[in-house]
Amino acid sequence: MDTLDLLIARALQSGWGKAEPSSRVWHRIRRQIAARPAPNIPTRDFYLAPYWTPAVDTVFPFPSAGSLVLWRYDLALSRFA
Amino acid sequence: MKEQHTNQSASQASSDGERLLRLRRGDIEALGELYEEYKTPIFRTALAITRDRGAAEDILQECFVRLFTHSDRLFTDRSVGPWLYRVAVNLSCDWIQNHRRWVRFSEGLEQWLHSLRPMPEREVEDQELQERIREAVRGLSLAQQVVVVLFYLEGLSLKEIAEILEVPEGTVKSRLHYAREALKESLMEWQPRRSVVYELT
Known part of the structure; x- marks a missing residue:
């Protein structure tokens, strides 16, 4: 801390160092919280608006290339085991 | 000195954490205790940035309403001070960006009144x-x-x-x-x- 730091700190302290909010603020907070609606669980109409997407396997009933490679890798491992 | 500061922060975090847990159960007294502890520094910070008493009080109010609303998302092992400061600073900066013209006018007015004393x-x-x-x-x-x-x-x-x-x-x-x-x-x-x-x- 040198002179400049002290000057800045003093200027800010003398400007706002003793500032206090009025007591009205706490009453306003309490009122605002009391006026808030109680949290409710969102309701969803599962029949009219389905949120799921159909699984790919039900449309294309063949295994993917990736799973075939894994299957063969599994076979190779079992042969050397 | 550093150890003392660490101990102080740890005890602050634990008392804030206990209040947060009570707040999550809807205990408004816990919010009151946190308000008493942090109202002055939060208000002072908002006031020093906005330089508007009304705005600083609105920001203080919003900080504590948000603390109540988001109490379930805050960590109970940390002090709420940094979170409150962050909300106050963000709200103050938003206020400044929306009221630039008003800030210049009110500052000019304040200087003029000051020169009369x-x-x-x-x-x-x-x-x-x-x-x-x-x-x-x-x-x-x-x-x-x-x-x-x-x-x-x-x-x-x-x-x-x-x-x-x-x-x-x-x-x-x-x-x-x-x-x-x-x-x-x-x-x-x-x-x-x-x-x-x-x-x-």
Whole structure:
């Protein structure tokens, strides 16, 4: 801390160092919280608006290339085991 | 000293955590205890950034309503101070960006009212210097202003400011350095009436 730091700190302290909010603020907070609606669980109409997407396997009933490679890798491992 | 500070922070975090748990159960008294503890620094910070008492009170109110709303998302093993400071700083910066024209007008009005008050010469000089510094702070970028307020008014460390602003400590250090340089330059141009010389380093 040198002179400049002290000057800045003093200027800010003398400007706002003793500032206090009025007591009205706490009453306003309490009122605002009391006026808030109680949290409710969102309701969803599962029949009219389905949120799921159909699984790919039900449309294309063949295994993917990736799973075939894994299957063969599994076979190779079992042969050397 | 450092150990004492760490112990203090740990005990602060545990008492805040206990209040947060009560708050999650809807205990408004816990919010009242947190309000009593943090209202002054949060209000002071918002006031120093916005320079508007009404705005600072609105920001203080919003901070605590948000604390109540988001109490389930806050960590109970940490102090709520940095979170409250962060919300206050963000709301203050938003307010400044939305009220730039009003800020300039109200500052001009304040200076005019101030010039009407009769004061002894020395007091006038001292007040002039302080006013000059506050005005120079207002001329800094918003990011620098925030760091200056948190460092010089709130007395927070670089590490604490970095945590509040969610930026690296080096960024805080650099913002403070450039802010300090700008303030120094601005004060160099100022000529006191009784030729009091401040040696600025």
